[in-house]
Amino acid sequence: MPELIAAVHAAGGLVGTVSGGFHEVLDPLAEGLGLDRWRANRLEVADGRLTGRVSGEVVDAAAKAATLMEWADEAGIPLDCTVAVGDGANDLPMMAVCGLSVGFDAKAPVRDVADILLDERDLSMLLPLLGLRG
Numbered sequence: 001m002p003e004l005i006a007a008v009h010a011a012g013g014l015v016g017t018v019s020g021g022f023h024e025v026l027d028p029l030a031e032g033l034g035l036d037r038w039r040a041n042r043l044e045v046a047d048g049r050l051t052g053r054v055s056g057e058v059v060d061a062a063a064k065a066a067t068l069m070e071w072a073d074e075a076g077i078p079l080d081c082t083v084a085v086g087d088g089a090n091d092l093p094m095m096a097v098c099g100l101s102v103g104f105d106a107k108a109p110v111r112d113v114a115d116i117l118l119d120e121r122d123l124s125m126l127l128p129l130l131g132l133r134g
Contacts, residue, residue, distance in 0.1 A: 007132040065093035
């Protein structure tokens with residue numbers, strides 16, 4: 001992942017992730033990797049304890065697609081110049097609005113619609129496909 005991020009940044013691009021996971025896990029990873037943007041669910045805390053609920057809007061399939069469109073618009077990037085990488089059904093709406101959809105070690109519904117499939121768990125394999133290496 002660091003190689004992909006560095007190459008995209010060197011080419012003037014942006015890298016973001018939108019996850020159905022939690023900010024409490026994603027934040028340190030995203031900062032350490034140098035991601036430009038990230039969005040995830042936030043665990044609700046009351047009186048210093050986790051409540052078992054999510055605080056704010058839930059990051060679901062629709063939110064993933066909306067986030068990609070929002071970030072592309074803010075950065076002035078046409079949607080047909082965006083790439084979405086996903087593995088499961090909750091990624092399908094996001095993959096439907098991007099320019100290039102990549103199934104990454106993907107499950108059946110994504111395998112059926114992704115433009116490209118990567119079965120090796122190595123995102124640097126995207127570099128030649130994006131014209132950033134080789």
